[in-house]
Amino acid sequence: MDGHLRILILEDSPYDASFIEKTLERAGFELTTKIVSTRNDFIAALSTFSPDVVLSDHQLPQFSSPEALKISKEKCPFVPFLLVTGAVSEEFAASIILEGADDYLLKANLKRLPTAIKLATERKRTAESLERSENQKRIAEQNLRDAHERLLFHIENTPLGYIEWDDQLNVKSWSKRAEEIFGWTEREFMNHQKNGFSTIYEEDLEWASKISAQLANGEIERNNIQTRNYTKDGRVVWCDWFNSVMKNADGKVVTIMSLVQDITEQKKFIEEIEKLSLVASKTNNSVIITNENDHIEWVNQGFVSLTGYSLAEVKGLKPGHVLQGPETDPATIKRIGEKLRDHESFTEEIINYSKNGRKYWVRLDISPVFNDKRILKHFIAIQTDITTQKEFQNQITNIARELSSLIENANVPIFGVDRNGYINEWNRISFELTEYSKNDVLEKKLTDKLKSAISQEFLEILKNVFEGESIQNYELPFESRTGKQLVLLISVSPRMDVNKNIYGAICVGQDITELFHYRKDLEEMVKERTRDLNEALQKEKQLVEMKSKFVSIASHEFRTPLSNISLAAGFLDKHHKKITPEEFGSKLQGIEKQVSHMTYLLDDILMIGKGEAGKILANYSSISIKDFFTQTVREVEQSAGSYRIRLNLNCSVTQFNVDEKLLRNIVINLLTNAIKFSRQIKDVVLTVSNTSRFLHFEVADRGLGIPEEDMEKLFTAFHRGTNVGAIQGTGLGLSIVKKAVELLHGEIKVKSKIGKGTVFHVALPLDV
Amino acid sequence: MRRVCIESFQYKPCRLLFYVMNKKVLLVEDSPEALTNLKDLMTMEGYEVITSVNGHDAIDKIYLYHPDLIITDLRMPKMDGYAFLEKVRKTEGGNAVPIIVFSANATPENERKSLELGADLFLKKPCPIEILLSSVQQLLT
Numbered sequence: 001m002d003g004h005l006r007i008l009i010l011e012d013s014p015y016d017a018s019f020i021e022k023t024l025e026r027a028g029f030e031l032t033t034k035i036v037s038t039r040n041d042f043i044a045a046l047s048t049f050s051p052d053v054v055l056s057d058h059q060l061p062q063f064s065s066p067e068a069l070k071i072s073k074e075k076c077p078f079v080p081f082l083l084v085t086g087a088v089s090e091e092f093a094a095s096i097i098l099e100g101a102d103d104y105l106l107k108a109n110l111k112r113l114p115t116a117i118k119l120a121t122e123r124k125r126t127a128e129s130l131e132r133s134e135n136q137k138r139i140a141e142q143n144l145r146d147a148h149e150r151l152l153f154h155i156e157n158t159p160l161g162y163i164e165w166d167d168q169l170n171v172k173s174w175s176k177r178a179e180e181i182f183g184w185t186e187r188e189f190m191n192h193q194k195n196g197f198s199t200i201y202e203e204d205l206e207w208a209s210k211i212s213a214q215l216a217n218g219e220i221e222r223n224n225i226q227t228r229n230y231t232k233d234g235r236v237v238w239c240d241w242f243n244s245v246m247k248n249a250d251g252k253v254v255t256i257m258s259l260v261q262d263i264t265e266q267k268k269f270i271e272e273i274e275k276l277s278l279v280a281s282k283t284n285n286s287v288i289i290t291n292e293n294d295h296i297e298w299v300n301q302g303f304v305s306l307t308g309y310s311l312a313e314v315k316g317l318k319p320g321h322v323l324q325g326p327e328t329d330p331a332t333i334k335r336i337g338e339k340l341r342d343h344e345s346f347t348e349e350i351i352n353y354s355k356n357g358r359k360y361w362v363r364l365d366i367s368p369v370f371n372d373k374r375i376l377k378h379f380i381a382i383q384t385d386i387t388t389q390k391e392f393q394n395q396i397t398n399i400a401r402e403l404s405s406l407i408e409n410a411n412v413p414i415f416g417v418d419r420n421g422y423i424n425e426w427n428r429i430s431f432e433l434t435e436y437s438k439n440d441v442l443e444k445k446l447t448d449k450l451k452s453a454i455s456q457e458f459l460e461i462l463k464n465v466f467e468g469e470s471i472q473n474y475e476l477p478f479e480s481r482t483g484k485q486l487v488l489l490i491s492v493s494p495r496m497d498v499n500k501n502i503y504g505a506i507c508v509g510q511d512i513t514e515l516f517h518y519r520k521d522l523e524e525m526v527k528e529r530t531r532d533l534n535e536a537l538q539k540e541k542q543l544v545e546m547k548s549k550f551v552s553i554a555s556h557e558f559r560t561p562l563s564n565i566s567l568a569a570g571f572l573d574k575h576h577k578k579i580t581p582e583e584f585g586s587k588l589q590g591i592e593k594q595v596s597h598m599t600y601l602l603d604d605i606l607m608i609g610k611g612e613a614g615k616i617l618a619n620y621s622s623i624s625i626k627d628f629f630t631q632t633v634r635e636v637e638q639s640a641g642s643y644r645i646r647l648n649l650n651c652s653v654t655q656f657n658v659d660e661k662l663l664r665n666i667v668i669n670l671l672t673n674a675i676k677f678s679r680q681i682k683d684v685v686l687t688v689s690n691t692s693r694f695l696h697f698e699v700a701d702r703g704l705g706i707p708e709e710d711m712e713k714l715f716t717a718f719h720r721g722t723n724v725g726a727i728q729g730t731g732l733g734l735s736i737v738k739k740a741v742e743l744l745h746g747e748i749k750v751k752s753k754i755g756k757g758t759v760f761h762v763a764l765p766l767d768v
Numbered sequence: 769m770r771r772v773c774i775e776s777f778q779y780k781p782c783r784l785l786f787y788v789m790n791k792k793v794l795l796v797e798d799s800p801e802a803l804t805n806l807k808d809l810m811t812m813e814g815y816e817v818i819t820s821v822n823g824h825d826a827i828d829k830i831y832l833y834h835p836d837l838i839i840t841d842l843r844m845p846k847m848d849g850y851a852f853l854e855k856v857r858k859t860e861g862g863n864a865v866p867i868i869v870f871s872a873n874a875t876p877e878n879e880r881k882s883l884e885l886g887a888d889l890f891l892k893k894p895c896p897i898e899i900l901l902s903s904v905q906q907l908l909t
Contacts, residue, residue: 552873552875555872555873555874555875556843556872556873556874557872559872559874559892559893559894560799560802560872560893562893562894563802563872563893563894563895564799564801564802564805565894566893566894566895566896566897567802567805567806567809567894567897568805570809570896570897570898571805571808571809571812571897573897574812574897575812578812579812583808587808590801590804590805593801594801727845728799
């Protein structure tokens with residue numbers, strides 16, 4: 001006996017049990033024993049202990065060996081059951097053997113126990129193996145039956161068509177599915193088609209026959225080909241064939257079995273994808289083709305290089321789930337989702353992540369693809385890596401932001417216009433100065449919004465700037481919103497794009513309103529001073545002129561009488577003895593007359609001098625108007641030889657309060673002038689009248705008249721009319737008259753016409 | 769046949785002989801006082817005197833009397849001394865006659881201008897009669 005024996009001993013006497021163990025050990029068994037005494041323990045041990053042999057006592061409390069045998073045979077039919085008992089009848093022994101026990105032994109004679117166990121276990125092994133082979137045969141048969149059934153089931157129910165051919169490719173069997181694929185029933189096909197080749201599409205025929213021949217002659221045992229085949233109704237379907245051959249014992253091909261699948265749809269689909277991906281495969285951009293549910297179907301090499309994912313890794317996944325990461329903008333993702341849902345074409349820029357975690361920017365161009373029935377089939381997403389552009393763009397954006405912040409916060413007014421004159425720049429200081437806010441002016445036309453505020457000249461300047469000119473330090477007058485007058489000192493430069501095209505102008509300025517006004521004031525002041533100075537200079541010049549005129553006139557006026565005196569005196573000195581006393585007297589009178597003329601002249605000059613110096617004061621006294629004028633006219637008539645003056649006195653008053661000397665001066669001067677300048681027509685009229693407040697008198701002559709050009713300087717001392725010719729005079733008379741009239745608070749006016757005569761009108765107040 | 773100055777008739781007949789032989793002097797002067805004084809003096813000195821109150825009139829007198837000497841004022845109506853000088857110097861027979869400008873406008877400017885226009889001498893008013901008479905004599909010899 002080899003190996004190890006597991007023995008279950010059902011025994012209520014520990015002594016007997018131990019004796020049995022010892023007996024077996026002595027016989028050389030290696031064993032593990034379990035001793036139980038109750039029914040429950042026995043049942044449990046049968047299953048848990050898995051004994052090789054069961055040894056059972058006959059007499060047990062509340063239990064018996066026949067019962068134990070029954071249980072044992074039920075649970076473990078092949079485990080030998082040996083009865084070991086003290087004393088039993090022969091009948092009982094026979095009956096229990098019949099019941100199934102393998103042997104029975106007397107406790108008194110246990111010598112036979114090892115042999116009995118050996119025999120029982122051998123028997124058990126034989127029984128077991130017999131039992132097993134029986135079972136196997138049964139199972140194999142069953143399996144075979146099942147397999148056949150399954151095969152038939154599969155043949156009938158598989159989506160693949162099942163066809164059996166003989167070695168001439170004549171159909172032997174034609175499944176239901178094949179019928180569905182090709183349209184022919186098994187019978188129809190057998191009757192009408194010669195063999196399988198007749199269904200093959202012409203273009204595929206040549207190579208398909210070649211491969212079929214290889215199968216038929218046993219060169220190859222199985223293959224997988226795809227051909228186009230005609231159906232009963234003449235359609236062409238794509239078929240995927242799985243062919244295998246069955247040979248007999250001689251190695252001759254008896255049957256060719258074909259599984260066929262209609263892959264027309266897949267084929268179409270693949271063609272479509274291929275078509276779609278044809279372009280995609282050629283581009284360096286990353287291309288993803290998804291199905292209508294946004295699951296990836298295909299990606300190109302560009303995608304692989306960009307993302308690091310292979311097609312196998314991403315197939316069936318959503319691109320967003322694969323590519324997006326922590327910095328991807330959720331708003332963008334949301335927008336993409338909406339667009340996909342709406343089946344729209346769109347472009348987005350988004351941050352994606354590669355397989356190794358590299359972050360990159362892509363521009364996504366996603367287009368839905370529809371079939372001819374307008375049903376969505378795919379999305380094609382083209383991803384362009386724009387990381388570099390994006391970084392550059394960010395840099396530029398930052399620079400632009402800095403620039404615009406610089407413009408905005410610069411402490412000088414900066415504003416800009418585009419070529420069409422629309423304002424596109426207006427910084428904070430511009431607003432503060434002009435009081436026009438950004439909202440007021442941005443996107444508004446300069447000429448509309450600020451028409452009143454700026455000048456036409458500035459618009460001209462802008463025109464030049466648009467031609468490429470830069471204007472420096474232009475003083476721009478500007479009226480603020482509330483009407484304040486500003487002056488901005490600005491430089492205007494053209495703004496150019498990268499191609500040097502001028503697209504606008506930018507004005508950078510400085511508020512110089514105060515400076516400007518200060519300068520204006522200064523200029524004004526300088527102008528005023530200059531004017532004053534010029535006036536003073538003019539006066540000075542006039543004075544000098546007057547003085548030189550005075551000198552010239554005075555010298556002439558004095559030299560003439562002096563010359564007369566000198567000639568007369570010299571004559572008398574040389575010839576007094578040769579002349580009559582009458583002649584002598586006449587010469588002396590001449591001398592006296594010249595002397596008195598000189599005295600008048602001197603008086604006049606002195607008067608002018610005094611008048612200029614303001615040294616004359618009017619000395620009022622009451623005079624008789626009639627007496628005064630009559631007397632004065634007579635005096636003048638006498639001194640002028642035979643001259644007659646007409647005097648018209650039309651006065652309602654008789655007395656007049658006046659400085660007689662001054663009045664005399666006025667009247668004499670006017671009358672002598674009138675006579676002096678009207679020697680041809682001797683018609684001088686003096687008219688005296690009065691109103692309630694004034695005494696008026698007029699001296700009218702019909703003489704030379706005064707030229708227009710002399711009117712202005714008529715009353716200036718030493719000025720003489722340009723048309724007086726050789727008529728004697730000092731140029732002092734009228735200036736003396738004017739002075740005198742002013743001293744008497746009166747007025748003098750003159751009307752004159754060349755060649756017709758002159759009228760002087762004097763009005764003097766009656767009450768002073 | 770020379771004509772006798774009618775104006776000299778008012779003087780004494782005893783001087784007439786003397787007169788006819790003497791030089792003729794044309795006086796051009798607008799001021800009556802000055803003219804009288806000059807005429808009296810020159811007449812008394814024995815010259816035949818012709819008078820004129822302006823340049824215009826004097827030109828005619830030159831044609832009429834062919835004076836040996838002219839004494840002229842500058843400031844005169846119608847034609848002043850300068851215009852008169854110019855005119856005389858352009859006139860045939862007038863371009864050689866000595867002319868004295870006798871003026872109260874005694875500026876160097878007037879003197880220069882007068883001499884430029886052909887005056888032989890410029891005398892300022894007033895002028896001592898000795899100088900006047902000696903100048904006349906000098907120019908007549």
